Amino acid sequence: MAPSREELLSLARGLSFEIPDHEIEDYEVLLARTEKTLETVAAMDGKQNVHFPQAADNPLGAWAWRFELSSKSPISNILQDKTFCLKDNICVAGVPCLLGTDTFRDWIPRTDATVVTRIIDAGGTITGKAVCENLSRGAVSSTAATGPVHNPYARGYSVGGSSSGTAAVVASGGTDMGLGCDQGGSIRIPAALTGLYGLKPTAGLVPYTGIASNDASLDYVGPITTTCLDNAVLLEAIAGADGLDDRSGPGIPSPKDVPRYSHLIRQSAAAGIEGLRIGVLKEGLPADIDPHVEKKFRDAVKVFEKLGASVQDVSVPLHAHGRGVYSVLSKMGNHMGMMGQATGRRQAMLTDLYEKKGFPYTPEVVSKMSVMSKDGLLAGEFAWQRYATVYPKAANIMRKLKDLYDGVLSSVDVIVMPTTLSPANRLPAVDAKPVVQMEAAKGMTENTCSFNATGHPALAMPIGFVPAKDDVSTKLPASMQVVGRWHDELTVLRVAYAWEQTINWKEF
Structure with a gap:
């Protein structure tokens, strides 16, 4: 509502400004214009209807917080009319961030993550935060304090996990797309188990600024979507250096120089993938793989051959040991982050989160942690006290593994393997013993975690349904992982898009 004349004159008197009678109408016009501008700007990027979801509106337990955030004057329309959910370790200023935990409460970030700003600037509408595993640790969707x-x-x-809620929301149609974060497979595993496309980009391609991190050397943020094309569109919108995230090194483009992935893969559709070289990683199909997953994967690979691609077996023996080496990096690196002892960063830090965590931990705080976090604390402390020199050794081994993958990728265009070795497991009981809870993640990270350390882009894509391990009448999604050279998301997406355009995965 426009300010009254009395309000105008009162404002003026407070400034010792005596407005001449014959100019009052002019200043009323000017102040009305100012108010219109203020109202417009105030409405921009505003969070509306911020609330915790009721159980009836959250049947899968996937929503952490609901609100609506959009811009009335976006810079582009690449994400126009699309809705998004965010893993609940991604900061949205003024919206509570649960981080899946009750070890601390009422953390309300004071800043928006870079990816949040980019979605809004591209015309997207964010409709809420999705549950993540307790302190973003774990590959089973059972540890969040909300259930x-x-x-x-x-x-x-x-x-x-740990981007459990994002995958559940997107797969159930709650939003068009979502963002997950991945420290050992936490984008790709939930995508794999729910029939979605989940991309862990090349190291540094998408800024992690404004996102709660356990170990900056291993974490990534990326798209979780129902189609390959949507994945490419969202990647376009969020990729590119922001000048704040020190993960972005040489070769990372500025936002204006990010490839138009969606346009390019559509453009390549006519040419197909004839002549592309696809390597099936021998070590990605270990003896303990679920036989139904292996058959579905091998049948999916045959589609590439029908499309004219050249398929061959490739071998990286060290891949079989990748999970063990990664676990050293993860548990020891995570330990430093969890204890508030990480150093050497050159990025914008979430000081308000450090204040909330309250180091050192009290017994009450530790008692509220998940088994995964408790195990991580114990294992990390033990490793640093007894095996401190193993961490640098593990880092060097992962550099060697990167070189070995690069060697294979010099002779093939992409490497493929099952994303997970088994379909979704049953959720463990709430009171299950620690070992039972940990074993519920068996078969999930074996093929995903190495690429967090080596930095290669890796995409999970759905390839059909397989029977649950404990009930053949229950059908669950299976997934293929496509891994490419550094900075070659385009070829990874192109391969997946060609398969998607040929096959309806739900009927495969």
Whole structure:
């Protein structure tokens, strides 16, 4: 409502400004214009209807917080009319961030993550935050303080983690797309178990600024979507150096120089993938793989051959040891982050989160942690006290593994393997013993975690349904992982897009 004349004159008197009678109408016009501008700007990027979801509106337990955030004057329309959810370790200023935990409460970030700003600037609408595993640790959707997250295809089965809620929301149609964060497979595993496309980009391509991190050397943020094309579109919108995230090194483009992935893969559709070289990683199909997953994967690879691609077996023996080496990096690196002892960063830090965590931990805080976090604390402390020299050794081994993958990728265009070795497991009981809870993640990270350390882009893509391990009448999604050279997301997406355009994965 426009200010009254009395309000105008009162404002003026407070400034010792005596407005001549014959100019009052002019200043009323000018002040009305100012108010219009103020109202417009105030409405920009505003958070509306911020609330914790009721159980009836959250049947899968996947939503952490609901609100609506958009811009009335976006810079582009690449994400226009699309809705998004965010893993609940991604900061949105003024919206509580749960981080899946009750070890601390009422953390309300004071800043928006770079990826949040980019979605809004591209015309997207964010409609809420999605549950993540407790302190973003774990590959089973059972540890969040708000309760388990259920698989949309079979209640009582896991969605994986730690971006569990994002996958469940997107797979169930709650939003068009979502963002997850990945420290060992936490984008790709939930995508794999719910029939979605989940991309862990090349190291540094998408800024992690404004996102709660456990170990900056291993974490990534990326898109989780129902189609390959949507994945490419969202990647376009969020990729590119922001000048703040020190993960962005040489070769990372500025936002204006990010490839138009969606346009390019559509453009390549006519040419197809004839002549592309696809390597099937021998060590990605170990003896303990679920036989139904292996068959579905091998059948999916045959589609590439029908499309004219050249398929060959490739071998990286060290891949079989990648999970063990990664676990050293992860548990020891995570330990430093969890204890508030990480140093050497050159990025914008979330000081308000450090204040909330309250170091050193009290017994009450530790008692509220998940088994995964407790195990991480114990294992990390033990490793640093007894095996301190193993961490640098593990880092060097991962450099060697990167070189070995690069060697294979010099002779093939992409490497493929199952994303997970099994379909979704049943959710463990709330009171399950620690070992049982930890074993619920078996088969999930074996093929994903190495690429967090080596930095290669890796995409999970759906390839059909397989029977649940404990109930053949229950059908759950299976997934293929496509891994490419550094900075070659385009070829990874192109391969997946060609498969998607040929096959309806739900009928495969």
